[in-house]
Amino acid sequence: MTTSAPPPIYATAVFAQNKPGALLSIPPLAAATTFYVDAGRVRTADGRELLILDVEARARVADALVRDLASVFVVETGPLGFVRDYPIEPARSL
Amino acid sequence: MSEQLSRLQAFLADAGDLEVVAPPADVRLDYFARFARLAGAALVATQVAAVAAPSPARAAVPTPSVSSAALSSENSVAAEKTRIVAAMRSVQDLSARYLSAGRSPTSARIVMIDPEKLPDEGPLAFIEPGEVCRIEGIRTDYSRTDPRLAVMADTPATRAFVLIHESMHCRLGPALMNHVAQSTAPMAYEFAVRFNESSADAYAVLTLARKDGIPAALAVLDRVTAVREAEMLLPESEGHHDSRDTLRRVRAVLEHTPERLDSDDAAFSLAITEALAGASTALERAEPKEYRVYLQSADYAADMQRFHGTVEEMARGYLEGAHGLGAPKVILNNLFMAPRAPARMSPWGLLAKLRPAEHGFTAATLRKDVEEITRSLARDVAASATSKHAIADNDGPAPVHASLAGSPERHAVSIGRLRSRLDGVYSGVLHSTGASELTDPAADHENLDRPGL
Numbered sequence: 001m002t003t004s005a006p007p008p009i010y011a012t013a014v015f016a017q018n019k020p021g022a023l024l025s026i027p028p029l030a031a032a033t034t035f036y037v038d039a040g041r042v043r044t045a046d047g048r049e050l051l052i053l054d055v056e057a058r059a060r061v062a063d064a065l066v067r068d069l070a071s072v073f074v075v076e077t078g079p080l081g082f083v084r085d086y087p088i089e090p091a092r093s094l
Numbered sequence: 095m096s097e098q099l100s101r102l103q104a105f106l107a108d109a110g111d112l113e114v115v116a117p118p119a120d121v122r123l124d125y126f127a128r129f130a131r132l133a134g135a136a137l138v139a140t141q142v143a144a145v146a147a148p149s150p151a152r153a154a155v156p157t158p159s160v161s162s163a164a165l166s167s168e169n170s171v172a173a174e175k176t177r178i179v180a181a182m183r184s185v186q187d188l189s190a191r192y193l194s195a196g197r198s199p200t201s202a203r204i205v206m207i208d209p210e211k212l213p214d215e216g217p218l219a220f221i222e223p224g225e226v227c228r229i230e231g232i233r234t235d236y237s238r239t240d241p242r243l244a245v246m247a248d249t250p251a252t253r254a255f256v257l258i259h260e261s262m263h264c265r266l267g268p269a270l271m272n273h274v275a276q277s278t279a280p281m282a283y284e285f286a287v288r289f290n291e292s293s294a295d296a297y298a299v300l301t302l303a304r305k306d307g308i309p310a311a312l313a314v315l316d317r318v319t320a321v322r323e324a325e326m327l328l329p330e331s332e333g334h335h336d337s338r339d340t341l342r343r344v345r346a347v348l349e350h351t352p353e354r355l356d357s358d359d360a361a362f363s364l365a366i367t368e369a370l371a372g373a374s375t376a377l378e379r380a381e382p383k384e385y386r387v388y389l390q391s392a393d394y395a396a397d398m399q400r401f402h403g404t405v406e407e408m409a410r411g412y413l414e415g416a417h418g419l420g421a422p423k424v425i426l427n428n429l430f431m432a433p434r435a436p437a438r439m440s441p442w443g444l445l446a447k448l449r450p451a452e453h454g455f456t457a458a459t460l461r462k463d464v465e466e467i468t469r470s471l472a473r474d475v476a477a478s479a480t481s482k483h484a485i486a487d488n489d490g491p492a493p494v495h496a497s498l499a500g501s502p503e504r505h506a507v508s509i510g511r512l513r514s515r516l517d518g519v520y521s522g523v524l525h526s527t528g529a530s531e532l533t534d535p536a537a538d539h540e541n542l543d544r545p546g547l
Contacts, residue, residue, distance in 0.1 A: 012117065015113040
């Protein structure tokens with residue numbers, strides 16, 4: 001019997017010319033969630049990792065998360081545009 | 095607005111150029127780049143503002159906080175009126191939010207049913223002369239009458255679903271029913287009723303997805319699916335509301351190919367095509383005994399192909415304006431027929447419902463009516479050619495069928511309902527059709543603010 005990690009959520013990283021921080025756009029999710037940040041990684045409450053495939057963009061987002069968590073936004077985007085935003089918080093202590 | 099949304103708006107305000115780093119297309123479609131490319135952060139900011147603003151549909155409906163038993167009789171009446179006014183306002187808001195998009199040949203007028211007067215009535219859609227889609231039964235409290243419908247009316251999203259479902263009947267129902275009345279295909283009616291309900295369910299969910307986002311639409315889809323599954327278990331169910339296959343197809347669109355839902359027209363077209371496929375599957379699964387041989391014949395395949403083509407043509411006509419769907423070509427005021435109506439409507443029975451019968455009718459007179467309708471449809475084709483521009487612009491005078499021109503009476507045709515029992519349609523006709531219902535001085539709720547008038 002094997003176990004597998006939950007599938008990642010692939011994000012589009014969006015950087016604004018005039019503003020610090022980043023906007024992470026994800027496809028529609030089946031259920032609302034909160035994203036938690038831990039050691040530069042962003043995960044849902046049930047462990048799905050929000051993945052930025054581009055190495056440089058990932059590093060820039062990690063930097064923004066360290067500098068000011070409130071400057072990073074996770075938004076759900078559908079074919080028609082913005083759908084909703086999700087909370088992003090520091091990882092909960094166990 | 096939440097603090098986070100405020101920060102997001104601040105982030106987008108004067109953001110300058112956006113640098114978008116999207117995952118490869120084979121990993122997933124990048125929706126953000128697709129729409130942000132058009133207008134950059136300004137467009138996103140506009141959308142965020144639209145979502146952040148308290149929408150009418152999400153506004154809480156005021157409800158009495160004190161039980162009526164504790165109030166004096168006078169206060170009870172006042173509280174009930176307040177509740178009805180609040181409910182009407184809620185429906186008005188829902189209507190403004192969900193029925194305003196896209197072209198519609200009808201202007202919606204929504205009437206609340208008084209549960210005390212019509213305790214067994216569910217939502218109904220009527221077309222009235224003057225291109226008015228009258229929707230009855232959108233109310234906030236079904237708990238006293240029908241627990242199943244209460245499930246469909248306990249949130250703004252599900253009330254919106256009911257409203258959009260009924261409005262879909264107004265958009266395509268008359269053309270569909272006219273087609274069935276003329277069709278000689280043995281299962282035309284059986285297919286049409288399933289398609290009628292399936293397309294209304296599909297259009298409602300897809301409209302919600304466009305207005306409120308895919309997660310909200312999926313939540314409503316789950317509830318509707320549960321309601322439809324429960325309906326199918328009822329002993330009196332005839333399968334006409336079996337939209338389960340269509341709902342599965344709509345779910346697949348929302349979850350896997352939501353990019354297909356990129357315009358109001360696309361939502362309407364998708365509702366048609368998915369419901370055609372879903373209703374066909376439901377019909378074949380139902381396999382009514384009397385049609386078993388026919389269902390396996392080449393004739394059935396050919397009939398269905400023709401039917402699908404016709405329905406797609408109707409839908410194109412709706413979108414392109416080359417039709418008169420909002421102009422009622424039929425009259426539903428057959429009180430003579432109603433009390434003895436069979437539980438199942440054949441095309442003949444349907445035709446009977448569509449014709450006024452001052453002195454009753456026989457099969458022979460119905461055949462005569464068919465000939466009259468055929469002739470009147472030919473006149474309509476000619477009339478629609480001359481009024482095509484007015485319809486397409488949607489701002490000209492409403493096309494009026496010759497048989498209704500100058501008629502002093504208010505007639506309406508019932509074309510769809512959320513309820514499952516067809517016999518209820520007839521009692522609904524008795525209660526809901528004609529001038530008396532519209533001007534009943536005892537119907538206090540009718541004198542309150544009425545949206546769309």
